Amino acid sequence: MEDARAREACTRVKGDIRRLEWIATGLAVVAVLGVLAVVMMPQEAPGPPAPPEPRPVLQAVGPKLTSNQTSQPLSLYGENLVPGLRLVLGAPLSREVPLKVVDARHAYARLPADLTLPQGTFQTDVQLSLAASTGPTPTGTARLTLVNDAAFPDLMAMALSPDGRTLFVASPPTDTVFALDVEAGRVDPMAVGDGPSALATWTDAGGRPWLGVAHQWGGGLWLYALDAPERKARVVPAPVGAWGLEVDGAKGMAFIAEHVNDAVHALALEDGREKWVRAVDPNPRALALTGKFLVVGSLQTGEVGLIDSISGRDFAPTVPMPGVPIIGGPTEAFSAQVMGGKAARALVASGRLNRVFMSSLGPNVGPNAQRMEVSANSGVAVLDLDHEQVVRHRGFGAGVTEGLALDDRAGLLYAADVGLGQVRVLDANALVKSDAAARGAVLQALPIPAPEGTPFIRPAEDLGTKGRAGLELHSGPRSLALAPDGRTLYVLNRFTGTVAVVDVREARTGKASLVRQWPVVDVRSREQRRLGQVLYFTDVGRTGMSCDACHIEGHTGGVFFEKTRPMRIYRSTTALGSRDTPPYFTPASTRSLAETAETVGGRNRYHNPDPLPSEVEALALYTSLLSTPPNPYRDADGAPLETVTMPDGTKGRPLKGLALFEGKARCTACHPAPLFTLDQDPATRGQYLDVGTPIALELRPEQQQLVKGAAAPSLVGTWDVWPLLTSATMGYAVQGDRLVAAARFPLRMLVERSGPEHGATQDLTPQERDDLLAYLLTL
Numbered sequence: 001m002e003d004a005r006a007r008e009a010c011t012r013v014k015g016d017i018r019r020l021e022w023i024a025t026g027l028a029v030v031a032v033l034g035v036l037a038v039v040m041m042p043q044e045a046p047g048p049p050a051p052p053e054p055r056p057v058l059q060a061v062g063p064k065l066t067s068n069q070t071s072q073p074l075s076l077y078g079e080n081l082v083p084g085l086r087l088v089l090g091a092p093l094s095r096e097v098p099l100k101v102v103d104a105r106h107a108y109a110r111l112p113a114d115l116t117l118p119q120g121t122f123q124t125d126v127q128l129s130l131a132a133s134t135g136p137t138p139t140g141t142a143r144l145t146l147v148n149d150a151a152f153p154d155l156m157a158m159a160l161s162p163d164g165r166t167l168f169v170a171s172p173p174t175d176t177v178f179a180l181d182v183e184a185g186r187v188d189p190m191a192v193g194d195g196p197s198a199l200a201t202w203t204d205a206g207g208r209p210w211l212g213v214a215h216q217w218g219g220g221l222w223l224y225a226l227d228a229p230e231r232k233a234r235v236v237p238a239p240v241g242a243w244g245l246e247v248d249g250a251k252g253m254a255f256i257a258e259h260v261n262d263a264v265h266a267l268a269l270e271d272g273r274e275k276w277v278r279a280v281d282p283n284p285r286a287l288a289l290t291g292k293f294l295v296v297g298s299l300q301t302g303e304v305g306l307i308d309s310i311s312g313r314d315f316a317p318t319v320p321m322p323g324v325p326i327i328g329g330p331t332e333a334f335s336a337q338v339m340g341g342k343a344a345r346a347l348v349a350s351g352r353l354n355r356v357f358m359s360s361l362g363p364n365v366g367p368n369a370q371r372m373e374v375s376a377n378s379g380v381a382v383l384d385l386d387h388e389q390v391v392r393h394r395g396f397g398a399g400v401t402e403g404l405a406l407d408d409r410a411g412l413l414y415a416a417d418v419g420l421g422q423v424r425v426l427d428a429n430a431l432v433k434s435d436a437a438a439r440g441a442v443l444q445a446l447p448i449p450a451p452e453g454t455p456f457i458r459p460a461e462d463l464g465t466k467g468r469a470g471l472e473l474h475s476g477p478r479s480l481a482l483a484p485d486g487r488t489l490y491v492l493n494r495f496t497g498t499v500a501v502v503d504v505r506e507a508r509t510g511k512a513s514l515v516r517q518w519p520v521v522d523v524r525s526r527e528q529r530r531l532g533q534v535l536y537f538t539d540v541g542r543t544g545m546s547c548d549a550c551h552i553e554g555h556t557g558g559v560f561f562e563k564t565r566p567m568r569i570y571r572s573t574t575a576l577g578s579r580d581t582p583p584y585f586t587p588a589s590t591r592s593l594a595e596t597a598e599t600v601g602g603r604n605r606y607h608n609p610d611p612l613p614s615e616v617e618a619l620a621l622y623t624s625l626l627s628t629p630p631n632p633y634r635d636a637d638g639a640p641l642e643t644v645t646m647p648d649g650t651k652g653r654p655l656k657g658l659a660l661f662e663g664k665a666r667c668t669a670c671h672p673a674p675l676f677t678l679d680q681d682p683a684t685r686g687q688y689l690d691v692g693t694p695i696a697l698e699l700r701p702e703q704q705q706l707v708k709g710a711a712a713p714s715l716v717g718t719w720d721v722w723p724l725l726t727s728a729t730m731g732y733a734v735q736g737d738r739l740v741a742a743a744r745f746p747l748r749m750l751v752e753r754s755g756p757e758h759g760a761t762q763d764l765t766p767q768e769r770d771d772l773l774a775y776l777l778t779l
Helices: 002-040 332-337 428-433 435-439 524-537 592-604 613-624 652-664 746-753 765-778
Strands: 057-062 064-069 072-079 087-089 095-098 098-104 104-112 123-131 142-147 155-159 166-171 175-179 187-191 196-203 208-214 221-225 234-236 242-248 253-258 263-268 274-279 283-291 293-298 304-308 314-318 338-340 346-351 354-360 379-384 389-395 401-407 413-417 420-429 442-447 476-483 488-494 498-503 513-519 557-561 568-571 732-735 737-742
Touching: 057 123, 057 142, 064 072, 095 104, 098 379, 123 442, 142 413, 142 428, 155 196, 155 476, 155 568, 166 196, 175 196, 196 242, 196 253, 208 354, 221 413, 253 283, 263 283, 263 435, 283 354, 283 592, 293 346, 332 338, 338 737, 354 401, 354 428, 379 401, 379 428, 413 428, 413 476, 420 428, 420 476, 428 435, 442 746, 524 613, 652 765
Parallel strands: 064 142, 283 346
Antiparallel strands: 057 072, 072 104, 087 095, 087 123, 098 104, 123 142, 155 166, 166 175, 175 187, 196 208, 208 221, 221 234, 242 253, 253 263, 263 274, 283 293, 293 304, 304 314, 346 354, 354 379, 379 389, 401 413, 413 420, 420 442, 476 488, 488 498, 498 513, 557 568, 732 737
């Protein structure tokens, strides 16, 4: 039984094994057939490879010329730009900076403030390129010229300590204030902020002496207690763009004139708290306190404003009117044709005489039948602010008067002439008394000689003869300070880096005398650029004209009636950054800075004498290094601010405005990036366009040659340009027989009044116009 059951079980097992083998074989066959089926089935064709990621391309940079004296924003233009890119600065800088990309064609960067170059280097060309950590390798380059301003000391401002022992001298490009011991001649540099531009000294209500330093770029008012064991600043908040500083120590108030918003700010010295802010005429610089009032001078309109120093309330401005007496100089016979004022370069108040003295190039003569076109008549004006009147202007007929100092007790006014290298001594009482007395008010013209070894612009025998200025023109008197006892006058010489010490005890009898000169800083290692500076600011032919007479510090200077052909009222354009946008003048008459230096340099002197080739070269070099200042409407990355508050209080979005500028508003046809002018490209240079904008100010139009058309100007730096258009009709207006400032924000005026030939701004909504204006301010 057991054997039978065993045999039966064995048979079942063998059957199971055979069934498993059949199943396995079947599965294998199915698998093979499946593979064959897959192989034999038609295959779907592979798709094309994914396109390569486009390479970022750098095409241009704007501006093309910039300075290393402070941190500068840059605009980059290209294709396929993406976040994460970096800007590579080639040799000799050899470093990278972050890049902020806002869309595929626009990016921004900010150059650091510590880009140093060797002392003897005026400028260097830097190749820019892009770098990426991931993705395709960027391509394309652009060229940037970096000006070595940080190694070019330029003495611009001076103040004397209340005890009369120490002079403080500011050099904005090198971020330095020098403390000069006036007895020993010892000079100590002081640590200050970015771009010290204005100085003031005072004694507070407790009798403590102070120095204040306002800044062009860094903002902040730096306060130094002069009786402290060491000079360490206390910094209080203050606006950027400072050009003028005045302090009322007894009231603990500082007044800062700044040109970003064209305003004066009243600050508490204790903590910088703003007491009031008052909008003023464009580019305010000169300030003076008289009683409870603050006097403010404009470099553009030539008007002088009056503000209550406590409340900030402003009063009607004072400006030369038709009929103002002009005593001396070539414009004396043209009083009736005066159309306004010229830049107020310095102001000083006399409490005893209840008058304010102003240095300027004189009343601005407009169109006249005699076609007298050169109305520069440097001198000193007497202002009666109680009656809003320029009483008279005492013209000198030559030079460019800058700094003033007043000895109110002695009735003596001192005037520095940067154009001739002289200091004039004037009888302040005579200036105020009458026209006849003012004619004899000049008591002495004291030459300030350049120190031995100073290089000259041309052979010494060519100067001081045939009516030309003498060798003293190489000194450049800029600012003055009078000792508390009135016996010593200190003269800051911009071109030689010195301070002259003048004994003025016998000044009333015309016997002021030079005692010595203290060196403040060595300027001789930058010889050719310094000679160009001398040529830019001086009046070699004693004609009253210089480059700076029309283009103040390289920038704008209001309007004038001249230019020979066609003769009409023009605005004085900025020369900052002009190197890359020839030709020059309207209509174009010179094709390079060198040709301009030769043509204008000779004409300014009435060809007495014509400039030497070496003079042309030096002046062209100096002018070519005048760069556009950094734009204050850009953020820490160099990009436009997200929202801009404009001078009239409205707000706009620059990046929205960028899209409008390049699209709906049709601006790029005449103002393409990166310099926003057709003159940036040789292929489109020198076009004379009529876009329907006003061709002239309607002041005696029968005496003007009215020609339609103008070159499309560069828009870089437009935020600080006033007025606009060659005709100056955006900013100025005609009132009777003179000019008045009609708008402090001329860009608004331009955008809202342009016709269909000038872009398409008339098609924009009010918000779109605000956005476009905001973008224009960031250029």
